[in-house]
Amino acid sequence: MRAFDYAAPKSLNEAVSLLSRRGDRARVLSGGTDLIVQVREKRRDLDLMVDVKNIPELSEIRYEPAAGLALGASVACSRIYEHPVVSRVYPGLVDAAFLIGGIQIQNRASLGGNLCNASPAADSIPALIAHRAICVIAGPNGGRELPVEQFCVAPGRNALQAGELLVSFRIPAPPPRFGANYIRFIPRNEMDIAVVGCGASLTLREDLKTIAEARVALGAVAPTPLLVAEAASALSGSAFSSESVDRAAIACQAAARPITDMRGTAEYRRHLVGVLTRRALLKAFERAQEAANAR
Amino acid sequence: MPDKARVRATINGEPADFLCEPRQSLLEVLREELKLTGTKEGCNNGNCGACNVLLNGLLVNSCLVLAVEADGAKVETIEGVMGPQGLHPLQTAFLENAALQCGICTPGFIVAAKALLERKPKATEAEIRHWCAGNLCRCTGYDKIVRAVLDAETRMGEGQ
Ligand code: FES
Ligand code: FES
Numbered sequence: 001m002r003a004f005d006y007a008a009p010k011s012l013n014e015a016v017s018l019l020s021r022r023g024d025r026a027r028v029l030s031g032g033t034d035l036i037v038q039v040r041e042k043r044r045d046l047d048l049m050v051d052v053k054n055i056p057e058l059s060e061i062r063y064e065p066a067a068g069l070a071l072g073a074s075v076a077c078s079r080i081y082e083h084p085v086v087s088r089v090y091p092g093l094v095d096a097a098f099l100i101g102g103i104q105i106q107n108r109a110s111l112g113g114n115l116c117n118a119s120p121a122a123d124s125i126p127a128l129i130a131h132r133a134i135c136v137i138a139g140p141n142g143g144r145e146l147p148v149e150q151f152c153v154a155p156g157r158n159a160l161q162a163g164e165l166l167v168s169f170r171i172p173a174p175p176p177r178f179g180a181n182y183i184r185f186i187p188r189n190e191m192d193i194a195v196v197g198c199g200a201s202l203t204l205r206e207d208l209k210t211i212a213e214a215r216v217a218l219g220a221v222a223p224t225p226l227l228v229a230e231a232a233s234a235l236s237g238s239a240f241s242s243e244s245v246d247r248a249a250i251a252c253q254a255a256a257r258p259i260t261d262m263r264g265t266a267e268y269r270r271h272l273v274g275v276l277t278r279r280a281l282l283k284a285f286e287r288a289q290e291a292a293n294a295r
Numbered sequence: 296m297p298d299k300a301r302v303r304a305t306i307n308g309e310p311a312d313f314l315c316e317p318r319q320s321l322l323e324v325l326r327e328e329l330k331l332t333g334t335k336e337g338c339n340n341g342n343c344g345a346c347n348v349l350l351n352g353l354l355v356n357s358c359l360v361l362a363v364e365a366d367g368a369k370v371e372t373i374e375g376v377m378g379p380q381g382l383h384p385l386q387t388a389f390l391e392n393a394a395l396q397c398g399i400c401t402p403g404f405i406v407a408a409k410a411l412l413e414r415k416p417k418a419t420e421a422e423i424r425h426w427c428a429g430n431l432c433r434c435t436g437y438d439k440i441v442r443a444v445l446d447a448e449t450r451m452g453e454g455q
Binding site: 002102 | 300317318319320340344347350353354355356358359360361364407410425426428429430
């Protein structure tokens with residue numbers, strides 16, 4: 001690998017000032033599962049890696065039933081799915097964290113890294129969107145927040161400005177009768193990149209049939225992960241039924257702008273969007289009912 | 296050329312103190328500087344698991360860890376698997392079940408399987424296959440490896 005400097009700041013301020021000073025010659029190192037490979041394969045050139053894993057805000061998992069979850073951007077996937085509360089309250093995140101790479105990758109890779117890498121096919125992004133996650137960003141001009149669905153701007157490009165870094169996700173506590181799911185299609189059982197991914201969440205009314213609110217997000221079918229507002233409107237206020245689910249699936253197929261590449265043709269991907277949307281919604285519905293019954 | 300960093304870590308229970316460049320992976324330092332060549336390089340990009348080690352008790356690909364990140368950490372490699380009484384039951388089971396051919400993937404599989412059995416001494420075949428999804432073997436076809444891990448479970452259950 002080409003030579004570079006390494007710094008492991010212990011505070012956000014220190015990290016921001018390092019990143020501001022070195023501009024786009026610096027890059028944040030979290031789990032390294034994308035960054036180290038990119039640098040080694042000369043797909044990314046840099047002078048400084050800023051290891052952020054020693055900064056408390058980036059490595060904490062803090063859950064309060066009222067406020068919801070503060071999930072540090074560097075928290076490794078395995079810490080998420082092994083967390084007794086998070087794994088119960090945020091099932092869509094767990095689905096995604098458990099799918100990314102093998103165990104070795106899950107012990108290092110973080111949702112913050114997965115998001116910043118801004119791959120259109122990133123598994124965690126549709127799940128974060130389904131759970132209404134908000135990015136907490138620190139920078140030279142102070143902090144700001146941005147919904148996850150606005151964070152990716154193009155393949156491999158995110159909304160961070162010079163000197164900024166992603167600190168954590170703020171994820172609301174789910175309302176009662178809430179369920180979420182993330183699924184993807186890959187041609188084998190493990191260790192592959194999504195041909196299509198779908199994250200969905202549903203909140204039910206007290207009758208446990210009518211959908212109060214829905215969110216559906218797609219991966220690998222557009223330059224960035226997509227929140228499909230039309231799918232949500234097709235579901236909100238309707239009973240959960242094969243008709244309402246079909247309307248959402250058709251809305252997702254209409255919103256998808258897939259390309260043809262080695263993982264599948266555009267036509268195949270569009271077909272998969274329909275299949276996965278139906279399956280993710282069904283699973284989210286079952287989980288919402290389970291959540292209601294567990295209370 | 297950036298300065299070399301001093302790294303102090305515990306490797307297989309022994310203190311280690313070394314200098315490295317930030318660009319060197321933990322895998323490179325283990326093999327080239329510390330001469331712990333049991334850990335193998337297969338792909339060098341996080342796909343094959345030949346470079347598996349435990350970092351603070353967690354299974355990781357050492358090709359995707361910078362050696363400087365290991366400062367203050369506990370690292371366990373294949374060299375630390377054998378106990379004072381000789382081969383670890385997993386190592387015996389790999390030998391007796393012919394679970395290796397060229398052997399390049401074997402240290403990674405054994406380090407991974409040991410981490411699994413420490414958490415789940417009675418892991419099922421499906422759990423073993425899932426856990427080892429990040430380990431590639433171009434020779435055996437995997438069946439013998441999975442059988443060896445199941446056999447090691449039995450041996451360890453019998454306290455051999
Ligand atoms: S050499 Fe590290 S995963 Fe293959
Ligand atoms: S024995 Fe040759 S790669 Fe596994």
